[in-house]
Amino acid sequence: MTGKSILILFSLTLLTLFLSTISFSFNITFAMEKDSPYYARDNYALDNDNAKTLSSLSLYSAQNDLLKNSMDIQSSTVSRDIAEKNLSIQEEIFIPRFQADSTFERRRYNSLNVDNYLAWDIQLYTTGISRKNIFGGKESIHVTASMEEIEYIYSIESPKEYQSSFFMEYDQPVMQGRGKEITNAPIKKAKINLKRSEEENKIILSNTIFKMFNQYYYLYFINKRLSLQKKIRDRTFKLYKIIKQKVALRYMTITDLNRMKAAHIFQERKILELENQRDGYLQNLFLLIYNNSSQYRLDGTLQLVTCSKSLINLFKPASKEQTIEHVLAMDSFLISLEYSKKELEQDLLIALDRAKPKLDVVFQAGINGYDPNGLDGAFKDIDTANHFMAFKTSFEIPLKQDGNHARISIVKKQITNIDNSIKKRTAELKKEIIGIYDDLTDLDRQIAYSREIVALSKQNLENEVERLVQERTTVINLLDYQQELIASEYELLALKQEYLMLVGKYYHIRMELSWFINQTEIICCD
Numbered sequence: 001m002t003g004k005s006i007l008i009l010f011s012l013t014l015l016t017l018f019l020s021t022i023s024f025s026f027n028i029t030f031a032m033e034k035d036s037p038y039y040a041r042d043n044y045a046l047d048n049d050n051a052k053t054l055s056s057l058s059l060y061s062a063q064n065d066l067l068k069n070s071m072d073i074q075s076s077t078v079s080r081d082i083a084e085k086n087l088s089i090q091e092e093i094f095i096p097r098f099q100a101d102s103t104f105e106r107r108r109y110n111s112l113n114v115d116n117y118l119a120w121d122i123q124l125y126t127t128g129i130s131r132k133n134i135f136g137g138k139e140s141i142h143v144t145a146s147m148e149e150i151e152y153i154y155s156i157e158s159p160k161e162y163q164s165s166f167f168m169e170y171d172q173p174v175m176q177g178r179g180k181e182i183t184n185a186p187i188k189k190a191k192i193n194l195k196r197s198e199e200e201n202k203i204i205l206s207n208t209i210f211k212m213f214n215q216y217y218y219l220y221f222i223n224k225r226l227s228l229q230k231k232i233r234d235r236t237f238k239l240y241k242i243i244k245q246k247v248a249l250r251y252m253t254i255t256d257l258n259r260m261k262a263a264h265i266f267q268e269r270k271i272l273e274l275e276n277q278r279d280g281y282l283q284n285l286f287l288l289i290y291n292n293s294s295q296y297r298l299d300g301t302l303q304l305v306t307c308s309k310s311l312i313n314l315f316k317p318a319s320k321e322q323t324i325e326h327v328l329a330m331d332s333f334l335i336s337l338e339y340s341k342k343e344l345e346q347d348l349l350i351a352l353d354r355a356k357p358k359l360d361v362v363f364q365a366g367i368n369g370y371d372p373n374g375l376d377g378a379f380k381d382i383d384t385a386n387h388f389m390a391f392k393t394s395f396e397i398p399l400k401q402d403g404n405h406a407r408i409s410i411v412k413k414q415i416t417n418i419d420n421s422i423k424k425r426t427a428e429l430k431k432e433i434i435g436i437y438d439d440l441t442d443l444d445r446q447i448a449y450s451r452e453i454v455a456l457s458k459q460n461l462e463n464e465v466e467r468l469v470q471e472r473t474t475v476i477n478l479l480d481y482q483q484e485l486i487a488s489e490y491e492l493l494a495l496k497q498e499y500l501m502l503v504g505k506y507y508h509i510r511m512e513l514s515w516f517i518n519q520t521e522i523i524c525c526d
Contacts, residue, residue: 059216059306060521063514066212066289076204083197087190170363189346196339202332202511209517210508214501215288219281220304221497226274228493232486233267239465239482240264243475256475263479306520308500314519315503320437323510327429330511334425341418348411354404362392429509436506443499450492457485 067073240260246252282302318326328334368386371377398404464481467473507513 054302056303056305057216058520059213059304059311059517062212062216062285062289063209063517066208069290070208070288071291072204072208076201080194080197080201083190083194087187087194089190168365185346185350189343192339192343192346196336196343199332199336199339203336206332206508206511206513209513210504212285212288213504213508213513213517215281215285216304216306217308217497217500217504219278219285219302220308221493222274222278222281223304224493225490226271226278228489229267229271229274232482232489233264233271236260236264236267236482239468239478242465242469246471251471252475259475259479263482308496310520311500311503314516315506317437317440317506320433323437323506324430324433327433327509327511328426331425331429331509332511334422334429337418337422337425341415341422344411344415344418348408348415351404351408351411355398355401355408357398358394358396360394360396362394364388364390364392432509436502436509440499440502440506443495443502447492447495447499450488450495453488454485454492457481457488461485 240257240263243252243257243260247254247257317323366388367382367384368388369378369380369382370386371381461478461481461484464473464478468475468478504513507516
């Protein structure tokens with residue numbers, strides 16, 4: 001083997017080892033990153049091969065995705081479905097029922113010299129309940145049709161006897177003044193509970209959308225502050241270059257240059273802080289809308305395309321008095337409290353009824369048929385001559401009322417608490433609405449003043465830069481003017497954010513935030 005061949009072989013060996021080392025390092029690094037506690041956060045939906053990269057998001061799209069993915073909204077929907085099923089269960093009591101029964105017994109009667117007794121019974125009946133109010137009570141009609149075959153087995157012979165019957169039963173509670181209400185109380189409670197669940201579902205839906213709205217514009221305005229901070233940094237860097245030229249010409253000292261350099265470094269650090277805040281808000285928004293099973297990848301450059309200005313232009317508030325009237329009529333929390341009170345009133349009705357004596361009268365009437373040879377004959381033998389009638393009465397007097405009186409007292413106190421909650425909620429809503437209108441008016445004035453301050457601060461800084469070029473001022477004075485401009489710009493941005501959040505709060509308290517967001521479907525800017 002020639003020296004050249006050996007050299008080529010040695011080079012190939014080194015190249016193979018180098019590639020193996022790169023591959024090994026890559027695998028180790030990747031594994032460490034995946035085991036890191038930050039992997040799931042920073043690589044959201046990365047393992048989903050079908051995940052799409054989300055580069056822009058409108059407020060309208062965010063709401064639609066939230067409604068499809070929110071676990072809170074899904075849970076509230078389940079609660080509403082459960083309440084609906086409970087209503088069906090209570091209503092089923094008043095639906096005619098069909099039932100088939102069979103029994104088998106084996107007995108011994110030594111005194112009658114009977115070796116065995118074998119009987120089997122087949123019944124088919126339907127029960128219907130009428131809710132018609134008669135004499136202040138309830139009307140209950142039971143209709144029963146039965147088929148019965150009885151076989152007697154004796155030691156000597158085994159005669160058979162077949163019987164069929166048809167009868168009706170009427171039940172009239174005589175001493176039950178609230179009979180109709182008591183009969184319907186379970187259904188009324190179930191209906192009230194369903195309506196209350198629907199209102200609670202609206203509350204959760206509204207609160208979740210409002211939370212998404214806030215998260216969306218927290219991220220939107222942190223991006224605005226980040227953009228502003230980058231402009232401040234660029235402006236500071238231009239001033240730094242001017243001073244650097246002055247230092248080169250010995251018109252300024254190295255101290256002046258270092259001061260401006262420190263200001264530039266501070267702006268860079270501020271940008272880093274804002275970027276970290278932006279990432280946190282981005283994670284919060286993404287997790288709120290898409291949970292942990294997202295069909296999208298998280299993109300650090302996500303653009304929120306529904307600008308604040310478009311929402312401000314859509315904002316058309318009603319008068320304060322109209323809003324108070326509207327909110328008090330539409331507030332789901334107030335409506336839910338009213339339904340809770342009605343539900344407790346049904347409980348009180350039942351508790352008061354339990355304390356009363358009760359007298360029931362039951363009347364039965366029917367006809368039978370008998371045949372020793374077969375069941376068919378027993379049906380054919382049904383005749384009015386084989387009729388029967390029966391009257392039954394039951395009188396109930398509660399002897400010990402301590403528990404029931406305690407129950408009545410508890411329910412009354414619960415109703416009082418709900419009345420107090422309704423009054424408190426009403427007062428809070430009025431106060432909150434008045435506060436929103438006052439704050440909106442105040443912010444309008446503050447924003448107008450803040451715009452003037454920003455304009456004056458910019459003019460002052462420009463004048464100071466000219467004076468610096470002419471060597472008629474110091475770097476310290478220049479930095480002071482720049483800091484005034486920075487503070488005024490940040491204040492204006494904060495006031496705009498506060499105003500927009502109040503707009504969202506206004507529609508949230510009116511239970512109209514979802515409707516308002518739907519108006520932004522075709523509005524995108526920035």
